[in-house]
Amino acid sequence: MAGGLTLHDIAAGYDRTPVWQHVSGTFAPGSLTAIAGANGAGKSTLVRALLGEIPLRAGRIDYGGQHPRDFGYLPQARDIDRTFPLCVADLVLSGAWRVTGAFGAVSAGLRERAAHCLRHVRLSGMEERGIGDLSAGQFQRLLFARLLMQDARVIILDEPFTALDAPTTRDLLHLVDHWRDEGRTVIAVLHDLRQITQHFPNVVLLAQGTAHWGPTEAVLTPALLERAYGGNAVFACPMGADSAPDAGAAGDTRPRDVSPGDLWA
Ligand SMILES: Nc1ncnc2c1ncn2[C@@H]1O[C@H](COP(=O)(O)OP(=O)(O)OP(=O)(O)O)[C@@H](O)[C@H]1O
Numbered sequence: 556m557a558g559g560l561t562l563h564d565i566a567a568g569y570d571r572t573p574v575w576q577h578v579s580g581t582f583a584p585g586s587l588t589a590i591a592g593a594n595g596a597g598k599s600t601l602v603r604a605l606l607g608e609i610p611l612r613a614g615r616i617d618y619g620g621q622h623p624r625d626f627g628y629l630p631q632a633r634d635i636d637r638t639f640p641l642c643v644a645d646l647v648l649s650g651a652w653r654v655t656g657a658f659g660a661v662s663a664g665l666r667e668r669a670a671h672c673l674r675h676v677r678l679s680g681m682e683e684r685g686i687g688d689l690s691a692g693q694f695q696r697l698l699f700a701r702l703l704m705q706d707a708r709v710i711i712l713d714e715p716f717t718a719l720d721a722p723t724t725r726d727l728l729h730l731v732d733h734w735r736d737e738g739r740t741v742i743a744v745l746h747d748l749r750q751i752t753q754h755f756p757n758v759v760l761l762a763q764g765t766a767h768w769g770p771t772e773a774v775l776t777p778a779l780l781e782r783a784y785g786g787n788a789v790f791a792c793p794m795g796a797d798s799a800p801d802a803g804a805a806g807d808t809r810p811r812d813v814s815p816g817d818l819w820a
Contacts, residue, residue, distance in 0.1 A: 559586075642683050645674060675700065709742070
């Protein structure tokens with residue numbers, strides 16, 4: 556299936572006990588799927604398995620003729636070293652490494668495309684800035700510009716909106732919608748359940764060592780949420796994302812309590 560991925564009864568882990576097992580399902584071409592679950596449920600482990608970074612304990616992944624190295628991938632912000640001496644333009648252009656090679660010449664056409672990608676995320680005029688001098692939100696916009704530059708059919712985002720203010724989150728969610736409209740396959744690890752119910756039609760909910768996979772309204776039920784997040788049925792919903800009920804000032808990242816009933820309000 557071009558642009559799709561199918562998991563056949565896979566398991567993965569780091570020691571003798573798998574983090575999760577018996578995970579089966581399809582990320583269809585042009586689909587938008589969230590990966591959800593409590594801290595430690597194995598969301599990043601699933602991302603690593605999809606990227607081929609860790610071996611599977613069981614099962615197989617049908618990549619539909621694609622190679623995971625061609626996927627667009629946005630790691631968690633905490634995993635990125637921003638002290639590296641790169642400017643904004645260099646980082647965006649690095650998204651085209653498949654075209655340019657590691658030390659390849661950059662054509663005028665590629666520079667024009669890079670400028671277009673920066674305009675798309677509202678970073679025009681910052682081309683010469685060092686990446687270490689950007690705010691967290693500007694840096695995340697830059698990473699999305701790099702993904703635009705990469706032009707991948709499959710895009711995997713690991714906690715893309717954590718600690719972002721409402722306008723930045725809204726802009727980047729628009730970009731995700733745009734990718735879906737273009738027929739790209741988007742997979743995103745998210746903690747904000749309201750964001751998932753409002754923007755992601757499909758979800759993989761990791762709970763108790765396996766996955767519940769399907770349409771979001773069929774998976775994020777009170778029973779399965781309780782299975783995933785434990786007995787008190789109250790969930791942290793990061794503020795700053797405009798999806799939070801009574802969202803406060805931009806940049807306010809205090810946790811908020813949201814009950815399962817609120818999710819579909
Ligand atoms: N490199 C590793 N070596 C050993 N154990 C690991 C490694 N990486 C993760 N784990 C363990 O695997 C389990 C799943 O971790 P993972 O990071 O996939 O969870 P997560 O759902 O992404 O968590 P979070 O929401 O906190 O980011 C955890 O118990 C974690 O401690």
